[in-house]
Amino acid sequence: MSLERFKADVTPETVIAALNRDGAVIIESLANDVTIDRVVDEFRPEFDRVGTAVQNDFNGYTTLRIASVLGFSPTSADLIGHPLVLEVADSILLPNCVNYRIGSTSGIEIHPGEAQQVLHRDDSMYPLRVPGVEWQFSALWALDDFTIENGATHVVPQSHLQIDSEIVPVSEEIAPATEESVQASMPKGSLLLYLGSAWHGGGANRSAHPRMALVNTYALGWLRQEVNQYIDIPSDVAARYPEHIRRLLGYQMHGDDLGHHRTDKVNSAWVTDWQRSGLPRE
Numbered sequence: 056m057s058l059e060r061f062k063a064d065v066t067p068e069t070v071i072a073a074l075n076r077d078g079a080v081i082i083e084s085l086a087n088d089v090t091i092d093r094v095v096d097e098f099r100p101e102f103d104r105v106g107t108a109v110q111n112d113f114n115g116y117t118t119l120r121i122a123s124v125l126g127f128s129p130t131s132a133d134l135i136g137h138p139l140v141l142e143v144a145d146s147i148l149l150p151n152c153v154n155y156r157i158g159s160t161s162g163i164e165i166h167p168g169e170a171q172q173v174l175h176r177d178d179s180m181y182p183l184r185v186p187g188v189e190w191q192f193s194a195l196w197a198l199d200d201f202t203i204e205n206g207a208t209h210v211v212p213q214s215h216l217q218i219d220s221e222i223v224p225v226s227e228e229i230a231p232a233t234e235e236s237v238q239a240s241m242p243k244g245s246l247l248l249y250l251g252s253a254w255h256g257g258g259a260n261r262s263a264h265p266r267m268a269l270v271n272t273y274a275l276g277w278l279r280q281e282v283n284q285y286i287d288i289p290s291d292v293a294a295r296y297p298e299h300i301r302r303l304l305g306y307q308m309h310g311d312d313l314g315h316h317r318t319d320k321v322n323s324a325w326v327t328d329w330q331r332s333g334l335p336r337e
């Protein structure tokens with residue numbers, strides 16, 4: 056079984072249908088080289104500064120990782136807030152929340168010699184599942200050409216459907232075999248979308264060159280964010296971004312009850328629905 060792959064002019068409806076059916080989908084060459092090259096340039100100093108800090112059995116030992124990229128890469132906002140990604144997010148997440156937020160935004164550079172990452176589900180940090188409800192999904196942008204040799208992401212098609220109707224602690228779920236996975240080879244600027252419950256993992260890099268990606272997750276607005284965006288992207292930094300990015304970072308309430316704050320601490324990063332609607336504040 057393979058993943059569906061579409062050209063950049065695909066409709067959101069087609070992408071969403073394939074994502075719901077297969078748990079993952081590829082849109083080729085969605086972002087242009089100028090944007091991708093700028094993101095790569097903005098990432099490089101951070102990779103060189105702290106990229107080795109979180110090397111371990113899961114992340115690998117010849118892979119560089121950086122987090123909370125909006126703190127140092129303004130251009131990445133074009134990918135994080137890409138209209139197609141947000142249309143997918145509306146469809147996957149809004150049935151179960153009032154608004155959604157970034158869970159994490161990471162740069163991943165897999166260097167030659169890295170072994171294949173263990174297959175995993177990104178949403179396993181949340182301890183329970185409700186069949187039919189996705190807590191989150193991921194948008195992985197290829198910042199290099201992704202090939203079988205250089206570590207294109209492994210995805211197990213339709214593995215999001217392998218959910219018990221019983222409540223099983225996610226820590227007891229058993230990963231599929233690598234043979235069940237396919238690799239998301241794709242040109243630079245392409246987008247791989249996969250549901251939080253889809254089994255996947257970074258590939259082994261058997262080539263002579265590194266392979267770089269930007270991986271963002273979008274999660275239900277009432278869940279704890281995987282990475283604390285308020286600490287990593289403080290309000291003075293968030294205030295530099297347009298409203299839709301500030302909302303994604305979490306500078307908004309979820310409905311009437313979640314995310315109250317002391318009004319005297321609010322600065323221009325915070326988005327209120329009275330601002331959005333243009334109505335005078337009560």
Ligand SMILES: O=C(O)CCC(=O)C(=O)O
Pocket residue numbers: 114163172177206207208209255256257258268270
């Ligand atoms: O870099 C990749 O291809 C995927 C990485 C991944 O799935 C992860 O680290 O959670």
